[in-house]
Amino acid sequence: xxxxxxxxxxxxxxxxxxxxxxxxxxxxxxxxxxxxxxxxxxxxxxxxxxxxxxxxxxxxxxxxxxxxxxxxxxxxxxxxxxxxxxxxxxxxxxxxxxxxxxxxxxxxxxxxxxxxxxxxxxxxxxxxxxxxxxxxxxxxxxxxxxxxxxxxxxxxxxxxxxxxxxxxxxxxxxxxxxxxxxxxxxxxxxxxxxxxxxxxxxxxxxxxxxxxxxxxxxxxxxxxxxxxxxxxxxxxxxxxxxxxxxxxxxxxxxxxxxxxxxxxxxxxxxxxxxxxxxxxxxxxxxxxxxxxxxxxxxxxxxxxxxxxxxxxxxxxxxxxxxxxxxxxxxxxxxxxxxxxxxxxxxxxxxxxxxxxxxxxxxxxxxxxxxxxxxxxxxxxxxxxxxxxxxxxxxxxxxxxxxxxxxxxxxxxxxxxxxxxxxxxxxxxxxxxxxxxxxxxxxxxxxxxxxxxxxxxxxxxxxxxxxxxxxxxxxxxxxxxxxxxxxxxxxxxxxxxxxxxxxxxxxxxxxxxxxxxxxxxxxxxxxxxxxxxxxxxxxxxxxxxxxxxxxxxxxxxxxxxxxxxxxxxxxxxxxxxxxxxxxxxxxxxxxxxxxxxxxxxxxxxxxxxxxxxxxxxxxxxxxxxxxxxxxxxxxxxxxxxxxxxxxxxxxxxxxxxxxxxxxxxxxxxxxxxxxxxxxxxxxxxxxxxxxxxxxxxxxxxxxxxxxxxxxxxxxxxxxxxxxxxxxxxxxxxxxxxxxxxxxxxxxxxxxxxxxxxxxxxxxxxxxxxxxxxxxxxxxxxxxxxxx
Ligand code: MOS
Numbered sequence: 001x002x003x004x005x006x007x008x009x010x011x012x013x014x015x016x017x018x019x020x021x022x023x024x025x026x027x028x029x030x031x032x033x034x035x036x037x038x039x040x041x042x043x044x045x046x047x048x049x050x051x052x053x054x055x056x057x058x059x060x061x062x063x064x065x066x067x068x069x070x071x072x073x074x075x076x077x078x079x080x081x082x083x084x085x086x087x088x089x090x091x092x093x094x095x096x097x098x099x100x101x102x103x104x105x106x107x108x109x110x111x112x113x114x115x116x117x118x119x120x121x122x123x124x125x126x127x128x129x130x131x132x133x134x135x136x137x138x139x140x141x142x143x144x145x146x147x148x149x150x151x152x153x154x155x156x157x158x159x160x161x162x163x164x165x166x167x168x169x170x171x172x173x174x175x176x177x178x179x180x181x182x183x184x185x186x187x188x189x190x191x192x193x194x195x196x197x198x199x200x201x202x203x204x205x206x207x208x209x210x211x212x213x214x215x216x217x218x219x220x221x222x223x224x225x226x227x228x229x230x231x232x233x234x235x236x237x238x239x240x241x242x243x244x245x246x247x248x249x250x251x252x253x254x255x256x257x258x259x260x261x262x263x264x265x266x267x268x269x270x271x272x273x274x275x276x277x278x279x280x281x282x283x284x285x286x287x288x289x290x291x292x293x294x295x296x297x298x299x300x301x302x303x304x305x306x307x308x309x310x311x312x313x314x315x316x317x318x319x320x321x322x323x324x325x326x327x328x329x330x331x332x333x334x335x336x337x338x339x340x341x342x343x344x345x346x347x348x349x350x351x352x353x354x355x356x357x358x359x360x361x362x363x364x365x366x367x368x369x370x371x372x373x374x375x376x377x378x379x380x381x382x383x384x385x386x387x388x389x390x391x392x393x394x395x396x397x398x399x400x401x402x403x404x405x406x407x408x409x410x411x412x413x414x415x416x417x418x419x420x421x422x423x424x425x426x427x428x429x430x431x432x433x434x435x436x437x438x439x440x441x442x443x444x445x446x447x448x449x450x451x452x453x454x455x456x457x458x459x460x461x462x463x464x465x466x467x468x469x470x471x472x473x474x475x476x477x478x479x480x481x482x483x484x485x486x487x488x489x490x491x492x493x494x495x496x497x498x499x500x501x502x503x504x505x506x507x508x509x510x511x512x513x514x515x516x517x518x519x520x521x522x523x524x525x526x527x528x529x530x531x532x533x534x535x536x537x538x539x540x541x542x543x544x545x546x547x548x549x550x551x552x553x554x555x556x557x558x559x560x561x562x563x564x565x566x567x568x569x570x571x572x573x574x575x576x577x578x579x580x581x582x583x584x585x586x587x588x589x590x591x592x593x594x595x596x597x598x599x600x601x602x603x604x605x606x607x608x609x610x611x612x613x614x615x616x617x618x619x620x621x622x623x624x625x626x627x628x629x630x631x632x633x634x635x636x637x638x639x640x641x642x643x644x645x646x647x648x649x650x651x652x653x654x655x656x657x658x659x660x661x662x663x664x665x666x667x668x669x670x671x672x673x674x675x676x677x678x679x680x681x682x683x684x685x686x687x688x689x690x691x692x693x694x695x696x697x698x699x700x701x702x703x704x705x706x707x708x709x710x711x712x713x714x715x716x717x718x719x720x721x722x723x724x725x726x727x728x729x730x731x732x733x734x735x736x737x738x739x740x741x742x743x744x745x746x747x748x749x750x751x752x753x754x755x756x757x758x759x760x761x762x763x764x765x766x767x768x769x770x771x772x773x774x775x776x777x778x779x780x781x782x783x784x785x786x
Pocket of ligand 1 (some may be wrong): 373529530
């Protein structure tokens with residue numbers, strides 16, 4: 001039933017632009033042609049073998065209550081209907097699992113179709129299987145469902161919420177123990193500080209809206225299950241699904257080749273996967289589920305609304321004396337999910353007195369989850385807005401305020417950063433931006449009918465790593481296969497791994513085939529927390545080094561060879577040959593003839609700092625701790641950046657425009673500057689999106705999303721973006737990992753929201769503390785003196 005040819009070997013084909021592709025050279029994607037011609041295959045393109053049945057979801061139309069009647073009679077009359085899964089025939093067949101942040105694999109601890117209970121709007125209440133997609137959809141629409149509805153609590157300020165501190169939740173044993181960053185006496189220092197800021201900030205619900213929909217195909221053969229699903233955590237899906245279905249992880253294969261966007265939405269298992277697996281078992285043929293764009297808003301995770309109170313106290317010279325950051329995050333009724341970004345926000349600046357607290361607010365909603373830069377984005381919006389307010393109160397340049405409070409040691413425990421180039425980023429970006437021409441008075445810069453504002457903010461993102469493994473195979477003819485269960489979620493990991501092989505083995509890039517996206521490959525961690533390059537390139541380099549060492553070892557041992565007696569550590573593979581520095585060389589084929597007489601295969605594992613021994617084995621076995629633990633105990637690991645934005649607000653209409661963005665980033669060694677730049681630029685643009693446009697609106701009475709589609713969920717289009725400058729600063733970090741790599745995927749959008757809000761204040765004199773910044777929030781801008 002399963003056609004192995006559906007698993008594609010990732011492509012080759014020389015990149016058109018790079019002079020000589022190697023680590024550090026701007027290189028076009030090796031799979032660029034496949035992607036732009038539509039030849040790249042995504043999980044949604046793979047139908048689960050021949051003749052699949054099709055599934056369609058029915059979802060709840062209330063947010064809280066019970067199903068009182070569920071009548072399938074009319075649905076079953078639709079021609080081609082094969083099966084209908086409801087709570088009556090699923091029940092406890094699917095076990096609940098732990099959520100990702102509690103070291104589980106699920107987006108929610110709620111099991112699918114477990115009972116008649118409805119816990120949020122858009123919850124799956126039935127899965128209909130039919131011969132065709134159209135039949136399944138029609139039957140789902142003909143299900144007759146009645147509810148006993150209760151009044152739901154939608155979000156902050158709704159009646160009936162239930163709030164718990166994150167500390168309390170962790171004491172209940174529901175969360176892994178977490179620290180609450182605190183040092184000194186922040187309350188006393190705040191009371192004594194000559195200059196203070198005390199403000200509240202808010203960020204809205206947002207949805208990932210990856211272009212590839214939430215599809216799943218499942219097929220059983222000989223008791224083994226194959227799942228085709230877009231994923232950024234295949235091994236997690238394998239293990240989580242095994243728990244849910246009560247089978248062995250080794251009986252499940254997850255295939256997720258190219259992924260059409262993820263951004264955190266595919267890091268944890270949703271409720272749909274187990275249902276499709278169950279349906280395929282019941283109808284004894286492969287089942288393929290397609291969900292709608294709107295269903296994607298409620299069957300997967302989202303970025304929760306957050307609220308913040310920031311209190312800052314400073315001396316007249318700008319030096320921070322007190323920082324108190326309190327955060328509130330909306331979660332579901334059963335899950336204590338939170339991102340707790342105070343871990344980062346309390347460590348950004350030097351400050352002797354720091355306190356923080358995070359609260360979880362339980363509402364009648366699905367459980368939220370990771371979305372690009374989950375903690376740093378909302379928490380640094382609050383902090384970096386407050387820092388700008390402090391600069392205004394101090395009559396100080398905001399860049400200088402950051403400089404005065406810059407530090408090479410975080411303030412809570414005094415731990416040094418492995419490297420930190422925040423102020424070099426500010427200097428490079430402010431120079432490129434022309435910041436010295438800024439008139440600091442709000443509303444002072446005009447261009448015709450436009451009020452012009454310039455703002456800036458800090459970006460920071462932790463460097464995370466997970467346990468990873470890879471196999472590399474080199475033939476004497478110089479062909480290479482790189483095999484690892486990494487995820488190509490659009491970030492360019494395939495090209496990064498190809499470059500790693502090229503630089504270590506001296507082969508041509510068009511002879512490297514990189515295979516990712518399949519649990520049959522050696523395990524790699526979740527593609528989350530911007531950890532993939534640091535985790536996987538490191539282990540691929542390690543496998544390549546084993547191959548080099550083997551070839552070099554044979555070469556120096558050969559008495560009749562040109563390398564006899566040399567130090568094997570000095571020999572390198574470059575340009576298709578084994579070479580001694582300033583010495584002899586030998587074509588690869590001849591050199592490999594000595595070592596192996598055929599292809600050489602090497603397997604390597606990588607257990608980064610802070611990850612316990614055996615973690616990789618656990619990844620195979622399904623008890624993985626994937627990231628978060630991967631930190632040095634005595635060091636801070638962060639990448640930094642500086643965001644600068646020009647905003648223009650029309651004096652008559654209050655329409656806002658962003659003609660210029662400049663970002664400068666220092667993130668360790670950059671393997672592929674071309675892909676890195678495009679990642680960071682994407683982050684800058686997403687920052688504009690979130691600052692000015694994005695919000696999932698909720699109808700508070702029904703706890704239901706009002707704009708659950710791409711027509712009404714606003715994002716910028718090309719015409720909204722004008723000049724975007726992305727500067728990469730060279731940075732050497734010898735401590736963070738062997739290749740000196742930091743994560744970049746999520747660095748680009750952190751700080752952007754605050755930079756825009758700060759620029760809007762500078763343009764108009766209006767401080768918007770609640771995102772997104774839409775026209776109606778700028779009506780007061782007439783308060784600015786002409
Ligand atoms: Mo990211 S939110 O860790 O995909």
